[in-house]
Amino acid sequence: xxxxxxxxxxxxxxxxxxxxxxxxxxxxxxxxxxxxxxxxxxxxxxxxxxxxxxxxxxxxxxxxxxxxxxxxxxxxxxxxxxxxxxxxxxxxxxxxxxxxxxxxxxxxxxxxxxxxxxxxxxxxxxxxxxxxxxxxxxxxxxxxxxxxxxxxxxxxxxxxxxxxxxxxxxxxxxxxxxxxxxxxxxxxxxxxxxxxxxxxxxxxxxxxxxxxxxxxxxxxxxxxxxxxxxxxxxxxxxxxxxxxxxxxxxxxxxxxxxxxxxxxxxxxxxxxxxxxxxxxxxxxxxxxxxxxxxxxxxxxxxxxxxxxxxxxxxxxxxxxxxxxxxxxxxxxxxxxxxxxxx
Amino acid sequence: xxxxxxxxxxxxxxxxxxxxxxxxxxxxxxxxxxxxxxxxxxxxxxxxxxxxxxxxxxxxxxxxxxxxxxxxxxxxxxxxxxxxxxxxxxxxxxxxxxxxxxxxxxxxxxxxxxxxxxxxxxxxxxxxxxxxxxxxxxxxxxxxxxxxxxxxxxxxxxxxxxxxxxxxxxxxxxxxxxxxxxxxxxxxxxxxxxxxxxxxxxxxxxxxxxxxxxxxxxxxxxxxxxxxxxxxxxxxxxxxxxxxxxxxxxxxxxxxxxxxxxxxxxxxxx
Numbered sequence: 001x002x003x004x005x006x007x008x009x010x011x012x013x014x015x016x017x018x019x020x021x022x023x024x025x026x027x028x029x030x031x032x033x034x035x036x037x038x039x040x041x042x043x044x045x046x047x048x049x050x051x052x053x054x055x056x057x058x059x060x061x062x063x064x065x066x067x068x069x070x071x072x073x074x075x076x077x078x079x080x081x082x083x084x085x086x087x088x089x090x091x092x093x094x095x096x097x098x099x100x101x102x103x104x105x106x107x108x109x110x111x112x113x114x115x116x117x118x119x120x121x122x123x124x125x126x127x128x129x130x131x132x133x134x135x136x137x138x139x140x141x142x143x144x145x146x147x148x149x150x151x152x153x154x155x156x157x158x159x160x161x162x163x164x165x166x167x168x169x170x171x172x173x174x175x176x177x178x179x180x181x182x183x184x185x186x187x188x189x190x191x192x193x194x195x196x197x198x199x200x201x202x203x204x205x206x207x208x209x210x211x212x213x214x215x216x217x218x219x220x221x222x223x224x225x226x227x228x229x230x231x232x233x234x235x236x237x238x239x240x241x242x243x244x245x246x247x248x249x250x251x252x253x254x255x256x257x258x259x260x261x262x263x264x265x266x267x268x269x270x271x272x273x274x275x276x277x278x279x280x281x282x283x284x285x286x287x288x289x290x291x292x293x294x295x296x297x298x299x300x301x302x303x304x305x306x307x308x309x310x311x312x313x314x315x316x317x318x319x320x321x322x323x324x325x326x327x328x329x330x331x332x333x334x335x336x337x338x339x340x341x342x
Numbered sequence: 343x344x345x346x347x348x349x350x351x352x353x354x355x356x357x358x359x360x361x362x363x364x365x366x367x368x369x370x371x372x373x374x375x376x377x378x379x380x381x382x383x384x385x386x387x388x389x390x391x392x393x394x395x396x397x398x399x400x401x402x403x404x405x406x407x408x409x410x411x412x413x414x415x416x417x418x419x420x421x422x423x424x425x426x427x428x429x430x431x432x433x434x435x436x437x438x439x440x441x442x443x444x445x446x447x448x449x450x451x452x453x454x455x456x457x458x459x460x461x462x463x464x465x466x467x468x469x470x471x472x473x474x475x476x477x478x479x480x481x482x483x484x485x486x487x488x489x490x491x492x493x494x495x496x497x498x499x500x501x502x503x504x505x506x507x508x509x510x511x512x513x514x515x516x517x518x519x520x521x522x523x524x525x526x527x528x529x530x531x532x533x534x535x536x537x538x539x540x541x542x543x544x545x546x547x548x549x550x551x552x553x554x555x556x557x558x559x560x561x562x563x564x565x566x567x568x569x570x571x572x573x574x575x576x577x578x579x580x581x582x583x584x585x586x587x588x589x590x591x592x593x594x595x596x597x598x599x600x601x602x603x604x605x606x607x608x609x610x611x612x
Contacts, residue, residue, distance in 0.1 A: 133417070221416075226454040226518070228415055230468035230525060231444030240467060244458040 064317065072311035074304050083311060089276035091296070096308035098315050100276045104193065104286040105319065108268060109261040111197025111282070116205045117254055123205075124212035129238055140213060147206035155270030158199040163190035163271055166198060171283055186281040191273035194282040199271055200264055204257035211256060215249030216242055251331045255324055262320050265290040289316040362426075363388040363529060363559040364409060369423035371404050371413055378404040380583045381423070386529075386576075391551055391560045393574030393591065395567060397611065400580040402563045406531045409561060410446035411439040427529070444468075447527035451534040453514035455506030455521075461498050464506040464517055465489060468525035484524055491557075492520035493550050512543025519550070529559045536569065548573045567607055571595050579603045 069076070075083065075096060086097025123143065127136040171188035178184045219242050227241040243250070273285020274295050287295075289312045300306040364386040371379040379401045386392045394402040407413040408421045411432060424431045432442045455464045462485045469476060469484065476484070485502065489495040494516040498509070506517055515535055522530060532551075536544040551560060551573045564570050570577050570591065577594040579587045579602075587594060587603045598604045605611060 220454075222450060222452055222454045223456070225412060225415060225450065226456070227467075229410065229412060229443055229448035229450075230471065230521065231440055232468075232471050233440050236471050240471075241456060244456065247458065 065314070068310055068314040068317065072307050072314055074307035075311045076307075078304065079308075083308075084315070087278050091300075091302075091305050094302065094304050096305070096311075098289070098312055100278050101287055101289040101292050101312055102315065102319065103278045104196075104272065105262060105288040105290070105316070107193055107282070107286070108197045108200055108272070108288055109258060111194065112200035112204055112261040113254065113258060115198065115201035116208055116257055119201075120205050120208035120212055120253070120257075121250065124209050124216055125238060125242070127213055128216040129234065129242065140210075143206050143209050145206075146202070147210070151203065151264060151267040152270075154199060154203055155267040158195060158267060158271035159191075162199055162202075163192070163195040166190065166192075166195055167283075170194075175283075182280040183282045186279075186283060188283040189273065189285060191271055191285050192283050193272065193279075193286040196268045196272040196286070196288070197282075199267055200261045203264060203267065204260045207260055208253045208257040211253035212246070212250055215246040215253065218249070219245045248331055251327060255327045258323060258327070259320060262316065262323070263290055265294045269294050289313070289319070361388050362386065363428065364561075365424075365426040366405075366409070367424040367426065369405075369408060369421060369425060371401070371408050371421040372419065373404065374418040378583055379408070379421075382585050384578055384585060384588055386559060386561060388559045389555055389557075390575040391555050391562055391573055392576045392578065393570035394561065394563045394578045394580060395565070395570045395606075396580035396586075397606065398565065399582075401583045402580050403533055405580065406448075406533050406561055406563045409529070409531055410443050410448055412443070412448060414439070444525060445527055446529040446531060447522035447525065448531040448533065449515070449518050449522055449535050451537050453511060453518050453538070455509075455514050455517050457505065457507045459506055460503045461506050461509070461517060462502040465520050465524050467521055488520040488524040489517075491523050491554065492516045493546060493553075494520055510543075512539050512546065515539060515543070515547065516550070519547075523554075523558075527558065529561065530554065531561045531563075533563045534565060535562070537565065544569070567595075579606065581606070 079086070079096060083096065083098050084102070085099065086095075087099040087103075088095050088097045089100060090096075123139070127140055131139070167188050167190040171194070174184045175188065223241040223245055224237055227237040232240055268288050269291035272287060272291055274287045274291060275285040276287050276292065279286060293309050293312055293316075296305075297309055300309055362385045364384075366382050366384040366386070369379060369382045370377065382405060394405060396402045404413055409425055411421075413419050413421050421433065424433055426432075427442070427445065431437070432439075432446075455461075456467060459467060462481075465485045465488050466476065466481060469481075486495060486499075489498060494513060497513060498504075498517075501508075506514065509517060515538075519530075519535075536547055539547070548569065551562065554560060555575075562570070562574055574591045576589065577591045578585060579594065579598075579600075581602055587598060587600045589599070593599075594603065595607055598607060
């Protein structure tokens with residue numbers, strides 16, 4: 001102990017000759033530089049190549065926006081902002097307003113999320129926290145199979161099974177109990193906004209469920225045990241440890257499902273009735289941005305008509321970006337506040 | 343207690359002959375069909391620190407996890423036998439493990455504050471389970487009392503709204519102790535609480551154990567024999583799922599009764 005404590009003091013008193021130290025340092029520096037040259041080069045190459053690939057994604061998105069804007073020039077110039085505020089879509093008189101399609105897109109996606117989110121969260125939690133392993137893997141497999149069904153098959157099922165079933169069983173119930181709301185009034189059709197929304201919910205359930213299952217599986221076991229050790233029941237453990245831990249992942253899953261619902265085309269086109277009007281009732285036909293493009297593209301006779309349809313695509317893209325950004329802002333807001341939440 | 347004259351010194355309360363808080367009787371535990379513990383019999387005295395030592399894999403964690411029925415939480419695990427808590431068998435049919443765990447708190451090897459909760463919310467996490475709503479004042483009082491008992495109050499009193507995960511490792515572990523104490527358990531189980539901590543944080547927690555045993559019964563699992571010698575009153579030595587020796591810490595470390603114990607504490611294996 002004694003000598004080692006004294007050593008630094010003595011060195012401070014009489015400084016060592018600087019020459020050898022500097023030489024040694026230089027040699028070490030030289031060696032380090034030479035030794036790491038290939039590594040440095042590799043790092044640079046890696047950084048540039050990954051950066052390029054990442055930038056290409058942005059370039060691709062910008063490219064889409066540019067092409068869509070150029071192709072919709074005619075309509076953009078002619079209608080400018082009226083395109084977004086007008087609900088008059090009249091190809092014969094060459095009057096085009098996107099509002100009915102925006103309404104249809106937002107409403108069908110909202111209905112889809114309203115049904116799919118609780119169901120998906122529930123089944124993901126059941127699979128991770130409740131069910132025995134053998135049953136959970138089988139159910140998980142089935143849920144993932146739902147994602148493998150082509151959307152045109154969903155569309156057929158929607159036309160022949162889901163639509164008529166909703167009309168005969170669910171619509172009267174909704175009208176009976178919630179008929180005071182305008183959205184549940186009027187004639188009940190099997191091709192309708194409601195049918196499209198319900199069909200979409202079935203289509204996005206596998207995505208949300210699969211992602212949520214992985215998110216909940218990733219919650220460390222010690223978080224669960226910490227809650228249980230405090231005397232939490234299983235449900236309290238889920239509420240206290242599992243869901244908060246996976247919160248941002250769950251929102252990511254919902255955004256993924258929303259993206260699918262916004263853009264789904266053919267299945268929606270088959271069951272929504274394709275009427276470019278805003279009807280108060282969910283039992284009435286409607287149309288979405290994506291389904292309108294698919295339906296009308298082959299019939300678009302004039303340049304202005306075509307240009308208006310391309311502008312619908314542009315609107316869809318902007319809508320998707322805005323909703324994504326809003327959802328992300330929501331997550332950031334909640335996560336940021338969590339430290340102060342009571 | 344209520345009518346005790348104020349002049350009575352605190353020692354007189356401690357001098358009361360220690361009662362068995364926990365009595366482990368013929369307890370065996372199984373882990374996916376394999377035997378982890380064989381017929382353990384052990385008395386854990388109130389207001390003392392009982393250390394459980396032994397080499398890795400000897401079953402010391404399993405034993406402590408059996409004491410609040412945490413062992414069975416993982417699929418494929420089960421335990422047989424009795425653990426009497428104040429004369430009630432916590433393994434009797436009809437006993438709700440959730441109620442057991444509210445009386446017997448636990449601190450884990452790795453500090454596990456809830457990452458989405460603030461420091462004060464972490465402390466009151468257990469209180470918010472199935473309980474009446476806490477008033478602001480009562481809540482603050484419990485937060486302060488629990489953090490003081492865990493010797494953390496002075497370090498965090500100005501940052502109570504910060505996330506629990508913003509603290510250092512040693513502070514996080516003391517936060518977990520405060521969280522366990524906030525629900526007023528009778529027994530505190532600690533499963534290698536210092537194994538991930540630096541020596542200074544370890545020393546703080548050992549000091550804390552000495553203070554806490556005045557009010558709680560503590561079971562400390564440790565792989566660190568010096569820690570057992572420093573911090574515990576009684577020591578149980580486990581080997582391959584068997585309880586080899588149990589006695590006063592002093593006696594175990596100075597005059598062990600069994601050869602295996604002596605070989606282990608002198609560092610010949612483990």
